[in-house]
Amino acid sequence: MSILKVKSSTLRSLAQTMLLLLWSTMAAWAGEPKGPSSQGTNIFAPASTPAKSIADLSVFVLVITGIIFLVVFALLVYSVVKFRGRAKDAGREPAQVYGSTQIELAWTIIPILIVVVLFLATARVIHAIQDAPEPAGALDVIAIGHQYWWEFRYPKLGIVTANELHIPVSDPNHPTPTFLQLLSADTDHSFWVPELAGKTDLIPNHPNSMWIDPQRTGVFLGQCAQYCGTQHAKMLLRISVDQTDDFGAWVRAQQKPAVEDAGAIAGRRVFERNACMNCHQVGGTPADGRFGPDLTHLMSRATIAAGATENTHDNLRLWIQNPGAIKPGCLMPAMKLSDPDLDAVVSYMETLN
Amino acid sequence: MASDAITLPVGQIEAKPWVDELHQWLTTVDHKRLGILYIASSLLFLAIGGVEALIIRIQLIHSHNNFVSPEVFNRMFTMHGTTMIFFVAMPILFGFANYLVPLMIGARDMAFPRLNAFSFWLSFLGGLLLYFSFLGGSGLYGAGSAPDVGWWSYAPLGSRAFSPGHSSDYWTLALLVSGFGSIGTAINIIATILCLRCPGMKLNRMPLLAWLNLVMAGMVLIAITPLSAAQIMLLIDRYLGGHFFDTQAGGSAVLWMHFFWIFGHPEVYILIIPCFAFMSEIIPVFSRKPIFGYPVMVAATVCIAFVSMSVWAHHIFTIGMNSYANSFFTLTTMVVGIPTGIKIFNWIGTMWGGRIQFKTAMLFSIAFLFQFLIAGLTGIMMAASPFDWQLSLSYFVVAHFHYVIVGGILFALFAAFYYWYPKMTGRMLSERLGNWHFWLFFIGFHLTFDVMHIPGILGMPRRIYTYEPGRGWDTLNLLITIGAFIQALAILLFVANLIISYFKGARAGNDPWDAWTLEWSTSSPPPAYNFATVPTVTSRRPLWDLKHPEDPDSRYE
Numbered sequence: 001m002s003i004l005k006v007k008s009s010t011l012r013s014l015a016q017t018m019l020l021l022l023w024s025t026m027a028a029w030a031g032e033p034k035g036p037s038s039q040g041t042n043i044f045a046p047a048s049t050p051a052k053s054i055a056d057l058s059v060f061v062l063v064i065t066g067i068i069f070l071v072v073f074a075l076l077v078y079s080v081v082k083f084r085g086r087a088k089d090a091g092r093e094p095a096q097v098y099g100s101t102q103i104e105l106a107w108t109i110i111p112i113l114i115v116v117v118l119f120l121a122t123a124r125v126i127h128a129i130q131d132a133p134e135p136a137g138a139l140d141v142i143a144i145g146h147q148y149w150w151e152f153r154y155p156k157l158g159i160v161t162a163n164e165l166h167i168p169v170s171d172p173n174h175p176t177p178t179f180l181q182l183l184s185a186d187t188d189h190s191f192w193v194p195e196l197a198g199k200t201d202l203i204p205n206h207p208n209s210m211w212i213d214p215q216r217t218g219v220f221l222g223q224c225a226q227y228c229g230t231q232h233a234k235m236l237l238r239i240s241v242d243q244t245d246d247f248g249a250w251v252r253a254q255q256k257p258a259v260e261d262a263g264a265i266a267g268r269r270v271f272e273r274n275a276c277m278n279c280h281q282v283g284g285t286p287a288d289g290r291f292g293p294d295l296t297h298l299m300s301r302a303t304i305a306a307g308a309t310e311n312t313h314d315n316l317r318l319w320i321q322n323p324g325a326i327k328p329g330c331l332m333p334a335m336k337l338s339d340p341d342l343d344a345v346v347s348y349m350e351t352l353n
Numbered sequence: 354m355a356s357d358a359i360t361l362p363v364g365q366i367e368a369k370p371w372v373d374e375l376h377q378w379l380t381t382v383d384h385k386r387l388g389i390l391y392i393a394s395s396l397l398f399l400a401i402g403g404v405e406a407l408i409i410r411i412q413l414i415h416s417h418n419n420f421v422s423p424e425v426f427n428r429m430f431t432m433h434g435t436t437m438i439f440f441v442a443m444p445i446l447f448g449f450a451n452y453l454v455p456l457m458i459g460a461r462d463m464a465f466p467r468l469n470a471f472s473f474w475l476s477f478l479g480g481l482l483l484y485f486s487f488l489g490g491s492g493l494y495g496a497g498s499a500p501d502v503g504w505w506s507y508a509p510l511g512s513r514a515f516s517p518g519h520s521s522d523y524w525t526l527a528l529l530v531s532g533f534g535s536i537g538t539a540i541n542i543i544a545t546i547l548c549l550r551c552p553g554m555k556l557n558r559m560p561l562l563a564w565l566n567l568v569m570a571g572m573v574l575i576a577i578t579p580l581s582a583a584q585i586m587l588l589i590d591r592y593l594g595g596h597f598f599d600t601q602a603g604g605s606a607v608l609w610m611h612f613f614w615i616f617g618h619p620e621v622y623i624l625i626i627p628c629f630a631f632m633s634e635i636i637p638v639f640s641r642k643p644i645f646g647y648p649v650m651v652a653a654t655v656c657i658a659f660v661s662m663s664v665w666a667h668h669i670f671t672i673g674m675n676s677y678a679n680s681f682f683t684l685t686t687m688v689v690g691i692p693t694g695i696k697i698f699n700w701i702g703t704m705w706g707g708r709i710q711f712k713t714a715m716l717f718s719i720a721f722l723f724q725f726l727i728a729g730l731t732g733i734m735m736a737a738s739p740f741d742w743q744l745s746l747s748y749f750v751v752a753h754f755h756y757v758i759v760g761g762i763l764f765a766l767f768a769a770f771y772y773w774y775p776k777m778t779g780r781m782l783s784e785r786l787g788n789w790h791f792w793l794f795f796i797g798f799h800l801t802f803d804v805m806h807i808p809g810i811l812g813m814p815r816r817i818y819t820y821e822p823g824r825g826w827d828t829l830n831l832l833i834t835i836g837a838f839i840q841a842l843a844i845l846l847f848v849a850n851l852i853i854s855y856f857k858g859a860r861a862g863n864d865p866w867d868a869w870t871l872e873w874s875t876s877s878p879p880p881a882y883n884f885a886t887v888p889t890v891t892s893r894r895p896l897w898d899l900k901h902p903e904d905p906d907s908r909y910e
Contacts, residue, residue, distance in 0.1 A: 083704055093901075096643055227507070232818075
């Protein structure tokens with residue numbers, strides 16, 4: 001281990017420089033305009049401990065492999081240039097060399113040493129991330145992957161929501177990490193928010209877990225990374241990392257049952273008369289389906305259709321009228337509502353804040 | 354020595370009508386003709402798989418593109434992957450092995466010629482079954498056509514609940530049938546090499562190509578069987594009410610992943626080891642030196658074969674294995690880099706002090722070394738499992754394995770084409786077209802696959818039919834698509850070269866490269882019986898001994 005310590009400390013400053021270089025390159029590539037508060041999806045811009053330790057390890061591995069590349073590439077170029085056939089040698093064969101035990105030994109032993117160093121550095125990070133104990137102040141969330149959306153349940157808080165996960169920011173001195181239990185309702189999915197952690201799959205009959213402790217607020221983007229069916233591409237993820245107070249306010253709002261607005265009673269009737277209620281839940285009403293996202297506080301979400309489009313009046317109307325127009329192949333059927341019914345349901349949805 | 358031909362009675366060499374010729378090709382048991390059939394059918398599937406790749410690339414040229422529907426896109430990447438691995442890469446390498454192994458060990462055919470023909474036709478039937486899914490895939494259910502479950506067909510996506518109709522069945526049957534063909538060929542290669550070597554060719558005098566194909570064939574036996582078993586289990590699930598992978602009835606999705614990758618990782622080495630074999634023949638001839646460290650090359654290959662059997666779970670680092678399992682597979686995966694590194698060093702050692710001739714075959718070989726080095730190093734990055742938790746299932750991993758399969762395997766195959774085409778047809782491929790082919794393909798390859806690493810680092814998952822704007826992925830994807838079209842153009846030049854040179858190429862003669870292995874001692878193309886008299890060898894380079902009687906290799910054994 002002492003060799004490793006020396007190696008990693010001498011390489012740390014080099015690693016930091018490389019990291020900065022990479023960041024700036026990546027930032028340049030990712031320079032297209034973004035929403036004001038949303039973050040990118042760059043694995044070298046970590047905002048949470050697991051993503052940070054992975055980024056550090058990655059830079060270490062990049063430096064070592066980079067050095068190997070330079071050495072071998074230099075040897076290759078040198079031998080191609082130096083030993084190119086020349087006209088004056090035509091017809092003569094070079095010295096026939098069959099091998100050399102010393103050289104073979106050298107280029108066996110050096111790679112073995114490199115592998116030992118890389119493995120020890122990696123094993124340390126594996127252990128630190130995978131075997132981290134759950135502290136008392138941690139938030140528990142159950143994430144359930146569905147074809148093609150995310151269900152989030154907060155068992156201790158009694159909240160159910162979809163696609164947009166809200167969690168508190170974690171102060172490194174008083175960490176409040178979020179521990180996610182990952183389940184699947186149908187096929188395999190994978191939970192990937194690159195700036196917060198590496199990905200972990202959601203597999204039916206095979207509960208997994210992961211944790212994140214974001215250290216800055218904002219909306220972090222990600223999406224399903226394991227091919228799960230037709231609309232795998234539009235199974236997007238948003239994690240809103242809130243200040244502790246904002247998070248508390250959000251929790252209290254989500255814990256309330258759905259708003260009962262007398263003005264939207266016509267829309268509610270359409271919703272409950274049609275098959276909508278078989279798949280969707282609206283807290284405090286007879287609608288208690290679980291096949292689709294919970295709609296109790298639909299208007300508290302910035303997007304619909306698992307992040308496929310913004311939650312605006314027109315998009316909501318289009319989505320209910322013809323989901324295939326936004327996500328062809330998604331599992332929500334077009335209910336073929338008449339225009340008055342459609343407008344009524346949209347008005348009802350817009351009261352669910 | 355063996356180059357003198359047997360003179361045939363005049364009556365037998367009259368021109369035959371084309372029906373007879375076709376009949377001979379369809380019923381042939383000649384290892385050379387079967388080799389060419391393998392290669393030709395693979396080139397056909399290469400063209401089809403290439404078109405599928407171009408459809409994928411056009412769809413991804415910018416965000417929210419609508420060139421094809423998500424259903425079609427998903428079929429395209431499934432068919433592209435399945436086609437390229439099972440119906441291009443494997444059969445084309447079997448084709449070269451079929452053609453070259455008997456010639457290089459001084460045999461007159463494979464050990465089991467009729468099994469050989471049977472294996473080829475099974476593999477080919479597998480490919481036809483896969484593509485018949487476009488017609489028959491929907492079955493009675495009106496559900497889609499070609500399979501759209503990805504080339505791993507992860508459970509439970511491949512089960513009846515999520516893949517109604519017959520598209521998945523065609524996929525399963527195609528792999529099962531061609532898998533039996535692969536097993537037959539592997540048995541044949543092993544038997545041929547162990548039993549049919551010419552007098553004097555001890556195991557330690559065999560050309561490396563024969564050695565490496567022997568190792569590859571052994572791996573096929575070990576790796577294809579679990580895949581076939583899994584396909585049968587999947588069929589039992591789908592039709593006999595089994596629940597191996599049916600998660601809704603308590604089956605295990607993870608079991609399928611292990612079955613698939615315990616095949617899938619050795620498969621990578623099944624494909625790359627024959628390419629190592631090409632390199633180990635071509636680089637020495639164009640460096641004018643024997644291979645550096647022959648015994649070490651053999652040992653490293655056997656070592657790779659063993660270690661690569663215990664690395665499969667690095668494909669599934671994200672499925673939530675515990676930290677000990679992740680550490681184990683990290684270690685084994687890194688260890689496989691050691692013998693692989695030794696091979697690269699030995700090839701450089703072969704060039705070192707040589708007189709390198711930059712024929713097209715050698716250009717492709719040097720590019721292979723360069724690209725395989727990078728592919729190996731990105732492989733080391735993903736062997737570090739935490740790094741892989743970010744990179745796995747992203748475009749970085751797509752770039753990595755295309756670096757192996759295109760930058761490694763396909764470049765090695767092109768080298769093999771330029772090197773052995775004269776032996777197979779009696780005509781040289783055009784060096785001028787070859788240079789254009791090489792440089793265009795080299796530029797296109799690097800534009801596509803160098804750039805493709807970056808969207809992965811920027812969080813772009815694989816297998817998405819479209820993506821959101823504003824993630825920084827648009828420009829990169831445009832460049833990748835442009836590179837893909839440059840590669841397609843280069844492939845067209847290659848095909849043109851194959852066809853034009855067949856009719857107009859310069860006559861090759863027996864030994865156009867001044868090479869050292871037995872296939873160059875007979876005529877081009879070789880007669881049906883390969884060698885009029887079975888050769889006898891006294892060293893690893895029999896033709897060197899013949900050409901340099903004052904300084905034969907046999908003196909140093």
